Amino acid sequence: MNNERNWRRTLLGIVDTVTQPLIAVLISFLLGAVVILVIGKNPLLAYGEMIRGAFGKQVYLMNTLKRATPIIMGGLAVCMAWRSGYEAMGGEGQMILGAVAAALVGYYLPVPGWLRIPAAMLAAAAAGAVYSMFSGWLFERFDVTFVISTLMLNYIANYFAAYLCNYPLRDPEANVYQMQNAQTGKLPEDVTLPPIIKGWVHWGFVIAVVAVLVTWFLFKKTSFGYKSRMGGLNPRFALYGGIDARRMLYLVMALSGVMAGLGGSFEVLGSKGRYVDQMIFSTGYAWTGMVAALLANMNPVGTLLASILLAGLAVGGSTMMLNMDIPLEVCNIIEGIITLFMSARMIRIAAGNVRRRKLAKGGGEV
Amino acid sequence: MTYLAQVINSTIREITPILLVALCAGVCSKVQVFNIALEGTLLMSAFFAFLTHYFLRNIFLSVAVSMAVAMGMTLIMSTFIVRLKGQPMIVGMALNTFARGFTTFLLSVIFKTKGAVNPSDLKGLTKFDLPVIKRIPFLSTVFGSLTVIDYLAFVLAVVMFVIMYRTVIGFRLRALGINKSAASSLGINVPRYQILATTLSGSMIGLAGCLLTLGRNAMFIQDISGARGYVALAANNLCKGHPLGAMISSALFGFTTALARSLQGTAIRQQLLQCIPYIATIAAMAFYNAYARAKANRKL
Numbered sequence: 253m254n255n256e257r258n259w260r261r262t263l264l265g266i267v268d269t270v271t272q273p274l275i276a277v278l279i280s281f282l283l284g285a286v287v288i289l290v291i292g293k294n295p296l297l298a299y300g301e302m303i304r305g306a307f308g309k310q311v312y313l314m315n316t317l318k319r320a321t322p323i324i325m326g327g328l329a330v331c332m333a334w335r336s337g338y339e340a341m342g343g344e345g346q347m348i349l350g351a352v353a354a355a356l357v358g359y360y361l362p363v364p365g366w367l368r369i370p371a372a373m374l375a376a377a378a379a380g381a382v383y384s385m386f387s388g389w390l391f392e393r394f395d396v397t398f399v400i401s402t403l404m405l406n407y408i409a410n411y412f413a414a415y416l417c418n419y420p421l422r423d424p425e426a427n428v429y430q431m432q433n434a435q436t437g438k439l440p441e442d443v444t445l446p447p448i449i450k451g452w453v454h455w456g457f458v459i460a461v462v463a464v465l466v467t468w469f470l471f472k473k474t475s476f477g478y479k480s481r482m483g484g485l486n487p488r489f490a491l492y493g494g495i496d497a498r499r500m501l502y503l504v505m506a507l508s509g510v511m512a513g514l515g516g517s518f519e520v521l522g523s524k525g526r527y528v529d530q531m532i533f534s535t536g537y538a539w540t541g542m543v544a545a546l547l548a549n550m551n552p553v554g555t556l557l558a559s560i561l562l563a564g565l566a567v568g569g570s571t572m573m574l575n576m577d578i579p580l581e582v583c584n585i586i587e588g589i590i591t592l593f594m595s596a597r598m599i600r601i602a603a604g605n606v607r608r609r610k611l612a613k614g615g616g617e618v
Numbered sequence: 619m620t621y622l623a624q625v626i627n628s629t630i631r632e633i634t635p636i637l638l639v640a641l642c643a644g645v646c647s648k649v650q651v652f653n654i655a656l657e658g659t660l661l662m663s664a665f666f667a668f669l670t671h672y673f674l675r676n677i678f679l680s681v682a683v684s685m686a687v688a689m690g691m692t693l694i695m696s697t698f699i700v701r702l703k704g705q706p707m708i709v710g711m712a713l714n715t716f717a718r719g720f721t722t723f724l725l726s727v728i729f730k731t732k733g734a735v736n737p738s739d740l741k742g743l744t745k746f747d748l749p750v751i752k753r754i755p756f757l758s759t760v761f762g763s764l765t766v767i768d769y770l771a772f773v774l775a776v777v778m779f780v781i782m783y784r785t786v787i788g789f790r791l792r793a794l795g796i797n798k799s800a801a802s803s804l805g806i807n808v809p810r811y812q813i814l815a816t817t818l819s820g821s822m823i824g825l826a827g828c829l830l831t832l833g834r835n836a837m838f839i840q841d842i843s844g845a846r847g848y849v850a851l852a853a854n855n856l857c858k859g860h861p862l863g864a865m866i867s868s869a870l871f872g873f874t875t876a877l878a879r880s881l882q883g884t885a886i887r888q889q890l891l892q893c894i895p896y897i898a899t900i901a902a903m904a905f906y907n908a909y910a911r912a913k914a915n916r917k918l
Contacts, residue, residue: 291727339707394904395911399654399707400852401903404896407845411896415889539715546708579726584719591712592694596702 272594273547280589284582291578298572298582305571306564310451312571317453318523320563322347322532324460325515326541327548327555328467329384332508333398335471335550336500337484338388342402343512343538345409346383350376350513352413354520355436355527356421358443365442372443373517380513381506383409388505392498410533417529433529445522456518460556463511467552480504512538540566543591562587623759625880630764631833633865633872634771635660638826639850640868641771641778642692644859645819648782648795649812654710655695657847658717659820663688663827665721668735668838669728671831677743680832681767685824691717692820696813714847722840732840740836743767743828765833767825774822778861791815845896852899856906867902874898 285295306316326343333340358372387405390396417423418434426435445454471477482490483500491497515537520527532538540562541555547562548554569583639656646653667684671677695713698704722732729735743765751757782788794801794808802808826846831838849871856870857863878891 287723341711390900390904395907396900396903397855400848400855401900403845403848404852404899407896408893411889411892415887418889419887539711542711543715546705546711579723581719581723581726584715585723588712588714588716588719591708591715592698592704595704595708595712596698 276590276593279593280586283589284586287582287585288578293576293578298576298578301572301575302565302568304568305575306568312567314451314453316560316564316567317457319567320560321453321457321460321522322515322519322537323541323544323559323563324464324556325511325518326538327545327559328463328541328552329380329508329512329515329538330542330545331467331471331548331550331552331555332504332511333384334545335484336480336504337487338391338398338501338504340384340387340398340402340505340508341538341542342384342387342398342405342509343515343541344532345402345406346380346509346512347516347519347538348406348409348413348532349379349383350516351520351527351532352416352421352436352516353379353513354517355417355439358439358521359421359437359526365440368443369445369521372521373514376513376517376520377510378513380509380511380516382509384505384509384512385502388501392501406538410530413527414529417527421527423526433531435528436526439521439525443521444525445518454518454522456522459514460518463514464552464556467511471552476503515541540587543587546591547594619756620759621880623756625876626760627762627764628879629869629872629876630760630768631829631872632875633868634768635826635829635833636846636850636853636871637771637775637864637868638767638822638829639847640853640857640864641775641861642816642819642822643851643854644778644857644861644864645782645791646696646816647854647859649791649815650795650798651696651699651812651816652706652710653692653695653816654707654848654851655691655713656710656823656850657843657845658710658714659688659691659695659823660827660830660847661714661717661721661841661843662691663824664830664842665724665827665838667824667828668831668836669724671836672735672737672740675740677832681825681828684827685821688822688824688827689817689820692823693813693817696816700809700812718841725838725840734837734839736835736837742832742834742836763834765829767829767833770825772865774825775861775865782861849895849899852903856903870902871895871899 281299285299288295288298305312307313326347329343329346330341353375354372357375358368361368361371363371383405387396387398387401390401391398414434417436421436423435423437425437445456447454448458471481479490479495480500480503482493483495483497483504487497490500516532519532519537524531541559544558544562545555547558565583565586566580569580572578572582573580639660643653643656663684666687667680670680670683674680691713695709698709699706725735726732745763746766746769747763748761751761780788782792790801790806791811793804794806794811798808827843830842830846850868853864853867853871856867874895878894881891882888
């Protein structure tokens with residue numbers, strides 16, 4: 253009897269974790285299809301175009317992986333903080349400051365090119381960590397909730413970065429009369445992250461994958477992972493167990509900021525070669541990363557996979573836009589609906605309802 | 619002098635949308651439904667207010683549609699949180715992502731643009747001039763060309779105070795916020811109350827949405843809500859959900875936004891000025907919490 257119940261619970265657990273994402277994806281693509289139908293396009297063709305544009309050719313796949321790189325880092329930042337119970341959403345601000353720091357150091361630091369890349373990444377990590385710890389300090393010292401402080405800090409970072417690349421750090425070679433977003437100077441060729449093999453994605457992606465493994469290792473195999481998890485599950489128990497909550501707070505926030513900051517630096521060093529105004533804000537890398545982490549239920553490896561899928565959605569979406577004249581924002585709609593349906597514990601609740609109904613009928617023991 | 623009056627006038631205009639959203643946030647926080655979908659709800663209602671007005675040229679209908687859309691979004695939000703036990707933060711972010719995508723999608727399908735739509739032949743909400751004040755020079759600028767909804771926002775703040783603190787329903791709502799199981803043992807259907815209360819209060823976001831797109835001239839810009847939903851969340855957090863306090867805390871944010879705008883063209887760069895409201899938000903919350911903590915310590 254007991255065995256059977258355990259077995260049933262395990263099965264329910266597996267069904268819960270696997271079915272839920274599938275159902276969420278299915279519903280969102282169905283609703284997306286309705287939207288595409290309404291504007292008079294063929295959803296099957298559109299989705300075909302989307303998948304082909306994301307994973308169909310090596311070039312497309314590499315584009316997807318390139319776009320996934322900052323998303324993975326943003327997702328890891330969320331994993332880090334949320335698992336410890338700090339529902340911070342400051343990834344965007346930290347990523348922006350990381351990107352600016354990388355652009356600044358990469359362009360102005362008077363050392364040879366090969367040394368500037370690690371220096372730029374270090375600066376980005378430091379910028380992200382400091383900004384993230386600042387929101388931690390606001391929480392610890394003044395009880396300012398993470399949700400509000402980080403949301404505000406995101407906007408502050410974006411405007412501050414806009415100021416920097418419009419005035420002090422403005423590209424000296426930029427044409428003043430050209431209608432384009434302000435940007436910093438173009439990094440020289442030897443200060444950009446090279447592709448792994450010619451025609452492949454840049455090394456930032458490899459570092460991101462390594463970061464995923466490191467995070468996984470931290471979570472699963474170290475006392476840090478245990479401590480941070482305890483702090484998130486039950487702060488009082490953590491205190492009782494002799495865990496210094498304050499130290500954990502700053503450590504966790506710093507690590508989370510390092511991830512986000514590095515993500516920003518990859519976008520500058522690997523992809524754009526400079527900081528362009530709004531380049532992190534408008535692409536929503538940090539938000540997509542957050543969605544990826546949520547889809548994966550804060551599991552680092554799952555976050556990696558979800559990030560690649562979501563990046564594919566966006567990259568495929570632009571192919572779809574070009575070839576079929578369907579606005580790219582269909583992808584945002586789909587992303588939103590996936591997240592919405594992932595948030596609800598539908599399966600478990602449906603099962604609960606069935607059980608309750610059975611009980612009401614007096615039908616057998618459950 | 620006229621300049622000062624204009625600054626006050628633009629402050630009032632900045633306050634009212636935030637106040638309306640903060641009032642909704644207040645109800646949500648009182649019944650323990652954490653609503654971060656305010657931003658997306660505001661964006662959706664603003665867009666549909668504009669869309670209805672653009673096609674049907676009927677101001678009353680567009681206000682109604684806007685309120686309905688806002689209530690619909692809030693209903694989805696609270697259903698997912700209360701009935702389906704969704705994590706509030708995730709539900710909210712999902713709806714915000716959806717709203718951003720959906721409005722931009724429709725904007726590019728219907729108007730073939732991704733920037734601003736500003737039809738010159740379309741009039742905004744009817745302006746409402748107070749009878750006596752219209753003749754007084756300074757005050758006429760201060761209260762000049764405000765819409766009915768602007769005045770309604772302050773009236774609603776008082777109404778919400780009366781409802782929440784002086785009626786049985788308000789008492790029940792606050793009670794279930796404080797202790798769900800105690801409230802349910804008194805025979806209050808907690809989930810139903812939560813969903814109904816949040817959904818009805820969502821209509822106020824609809825009014826705020828109308829102000830954004832139809833308040834001055836009729837126009838829609840991509841992402842027109844511009845973090846007002848988040849700011850309102852902060853304003854509500856500052857006043858701890860009290861409707862009259864919301865007037866003061868949203869005034870703070872309205873004032874800093876208007877200040878930042880009035881300083882444009884001075885030596886300080888525009889991008890730095892734009893940071894002011896957000897910095898003020900954080901600073902106000904930090905100061906207030908430090909003050910509250912010090913006060914609590916003194917009592918002990």
